[in-house]
Amino acid sequence: MNSYLRTPLCERLGIRHPIFGFSHSVDVCVAIAKAGGFPVVGLAREMPHEIPHILAAVEAGMGDMPYGIDLMLPSAVPQEATVEGLRAALPAAHVDFVEGLRQRFEVEPPNKPSFFTTQVRSEALFEAQIDAVLGSNARGIATAIGLRADLIDRAKALGKVTFSLVGSVRHAQKALDMGVEVLVAQGYDAGGHTGPVGTLSLVPQIVAIAGDVPVLAAGGIATGAQVLGSIAMGAQGAWLGTLWMAARENHTPPALLDRLIASRSEDTVITRAHSGKPCRVVRSDWIDAWSEPGAPVPLGMPLQQVLTGDVFASMHEHDDARLIYEAAGQSVFAIERETTVAAQMSTLVQDMELAWQRLRGFAGPNSG
């Protein structure tokens, strides 16, 4: 599958298509690379000692094809903290509320340890994650929520391309001032942590201040016509997250996949109940319970995860059809059935081509 539409950033990174795929799944990332996109391995949910094994699996799967990694590095987290230590600091009213929900929904405890039950987002965790990723062969290093000047400098010194997810002109300017090399303009429509500005309004504003720095569009994008539209707005490609959850390679829990297939854009909501920061997720009874009358305002990051991390781990481990949710964007409209990454990439590229033909048709016979 050769692409007729490659942007300068595709040339620089050595990829065939202007499609960037964020995923927490090694298998999805390998398949995106093989199909000519640029995979970005989400490592924000990984324990530092696991990161070298994950990246070894990525590299074993894709050989020397280029890939990126992504970390979430919010500021204002504790220097060092443990789940046990922070549990003691949780407000009693919140603990009682969650206990009530555990009983009401008959939440079984998780059996397997996971990031959500054992880790607290802290400076110490971030430093260990950063050390683990800088030693890899990743071509790109992306960061979300926060920016670290030292990480950007160290990554660039190692010849890595630095990406920053930004949700506002102010964030974008800060990233530019720190020397970030690719801006990912991620709009309100996106799955995961988002700002209040929609993708269609955000991208041109970021393009306008970015100068020569390439911009990617993210949030709500799941079709080739949208990728082409992003490029028409001045972006050099699109960054997709939600769509890959429909791929077999993602091993999405069956009840979550059913929920994603049944959901429309309006079934995704912004909530602080997941992490403590505004995050777009697909609704479930668990998420809805946090907006019922009498529900407390969620705690901040990282306390909200300490409060609810075991329930999140449990609903995924036990594939709880009533409670299970995940970060998901308005792009969920495009999830109609389980498929494969290769099929998704092929559909995206074909749809880009169709959209291009449509535009040429509108341009008329004398437009050259």
Ligand SMILES: Cc1cc2nc3c(=O)[nH]c(=O)nc-3n(C[C@H](O)[C@H](O)[C@H](O)COP(=O)(O)O)c2cc1C
């Ligand atoms: C399940 C899921 C988890 C995500 N986790 C992260 C993350 O850890 N770090 C990050 O930078 N972005 C994360 N994102 C956001 C993606 O990087 C991307 O910006 C977003 O998915 C784009 O919007 P879309 O979901 O409509 O495609 C996540 C998205 C999803 C769907």
